[in-house]
Amino acid sequence: xxxxxxxxxxxxxxxxxxxxxxxxxxxELERELAASDAEWGDRLRDLLAPEDDLSADTARRIDGxxxxxxxxxxxxxxxxxxxxxxxxxLTDHGVPADGDPEGSxxx
Amino acid sequence: xFPLRPRRDTAAQPALDRQLGALVEEHSQAVxxxxxxxxxxRGLAEDVVQxxxxxxxxxxxxxxxxxxxxxxxxxxxxxxxxxxxxxRRDAAVAPADLPETEGARSDDPQARAAARAQVVAxxxxxxxxxxxxxxxxxxxxxxxxxxxxxxxxxxxSVPVVKTRLLRARRRLQQAVEGxxxxxxxxxxxxxxx
Numbered sequence: 001x002x003x004x005x006x007x008x009x010x011x012x013x014x015x016x017x018x019x020x021x022x023x024x025x026x027x028e029l030e031r032e033l034a035a036s037d038a039e040w041g042d043r044l045r046d047l048l049a050p051e052d053d054l055s056a057d058t059a060r061r062i063d064g065x066x067x068x069x070x071x072x073x074x075x076x077x078x079x080x081x082x083x084x085x086x087x088x089x090l091t092d093h094g095v096p097a098d099g100d101p102e103g104s105x106x107x
Numbered sequence: 108x109f110p111l112r113p114r115r116d117t118a119a120q121p122a123l124d125r126q127l128g129a130l131v132e133e134h135s136q137a138v139x140x141x142x143x144x145x146x147x148x149r150g151l152a153e154d155v156v157q158x159x160x161x162x163x164x165x166x167x168x169x170x171x172x173x174x175x176x177x178x179x180x181x182x183x184x185x186x187x188x189x190x191x192x193x194x195r196r197d198a199a200v201a202p203a204d205l206p207e208t209e210g211a212r213s214d215d216p217q218a219r220a221a222a223r224a225q226v227v228a229x230x231x232x233x234x235x236x237x238x239x240x241x242x243x244x245x246x247x248x249x250x251x252x253x254x255x256x257x258x259x260x261x262x263x264s265v266p267v268v269k270t271r272l273l274r275a276r277r278r279l280q281q282a283v284e285g286x287x288x289x290x291x292x293x294x295x296x297x298x299x300x
Contacts, residue, residue, distance in 0.1 A: 029273055033149065036276045040248045047229055048249060054156070058135045061157050090273040 127164040134177060135160065137250050138184040144233060144245040145188040146195070155191060159184040161218070174259045181250070182260045185242050191240065225283070232282030240275045247272055 051057070113243045135156050142155035163180050169180060233241055241262055254272075258265045 005278060024270060024273065029269055033269060033273055033276075035282075036273075040244070040276065040279060043225075043229060044144070044245065044248045045140070048143045048245075050136055050139045050143070051153075054139055054153075055132050056220050057133050058131050058153070058160065061153070062131065062160055065157065065161070073164065096209070 124164065125169060127160065130160050130176075130180065134163075134180045137177065140158055140249045141181060141184050141242065141245050142191075144249065145238065145241060146192055147178040147230060148195075150189055151195065152188075155184060155188045159187050162187065166278070174194060175256070177250075178256050178260050181252075182262075185261060186275065188236055207268050215227070228283045230280070232279045234272075235278060235282060239272045243268055243271045244275045244279070 126260045138156045138159050139152050142159075143149060143152035146152055146155070159180065159240060161184050166183075170176070174182075233244070236244065239261060243257055243263075247254075252260065254265045254268050257263070257268045257272075261268070263271075
């Protein structure tokens with residue numbers, strides 16, 4: 001039998017050990033599960049129901065997050081471009097392309 | 108292929124990527140309920156929904172189709188919520204975060220109090236379960252997943268899922284009955300002259 005053990009420190013409670021797998025008679029397990037199958041669904045769904053506009057709200061939040069991410073990427077790109085441009089400008093003015101120290105003043 | 112339906116475009120929703128929009132439309136409620144059941148905090152549950160959707164969307168290329176998209180998304184949600192829970196294990200639950208059930212909106216103060224007590228009892232009972240058992244209960248009772256789907260989602264065996272579910276139901280029953288017993292005792296005491 002495949003017994004996975006998922007213990008989370010600090011979360012004591014029922015099910016911490018899987019000893020009960022063989023403790024409960026198979027037929028009794030199936031019978032009791034079937035008998036209690038409809039018992040909790042409505043109450044728990046009621047307890048955990050989201051607001052009506054969850055999908056729209058989630059879409060808005062995700063859109064905002066993705067826009068922020070993309071703005072950040074764009075800003076980083078711009079910064080990188082700015083540095084490169086600045087370097088280019090400095091290079092052009094500092095050292096003539098042909099290596100002539102006098103540059104284009106000899107025209 | 109993914110059984111994703113095209114997203115409904117509404118004025119209220121921004122134009123997300125089509126697949127991301129479909130994920131949100133199809134699965135956000137299930138993810139929210141699982142996350143809220145684990146975390147007991149609406150704001151954190153909404154964060155988990157967002158994080159899960161983005162993670163799933165970014166990993167769609169690696170989805171092999173071995174399980175259903177729902178099972179796969181819920182597995183991501185479970186791990187994400189458990190991670191958040193571990194970080195916030197000791198955070199207090201604000202009473203104002205309790206949902207309004209039908210009874211809680213009643214005009215009758217006693218009915219409101221009783222409904223509120225039931226919500227509190229159920230939440231406390233959920234809180235007595237370990238993380239995995241709580242997820243088993245939520246996936247079965249709220250999402251209606253089969254035992255096999257729950258086993259796939261939580262990476263457990265089917266017998267373990269069944270046993271945990273049964274023990275969790277017993278625990279919930281005991282906790283709620285105990286709470287109701289306490290409530291009745293309190294009311295009986297209050298009726299004494």
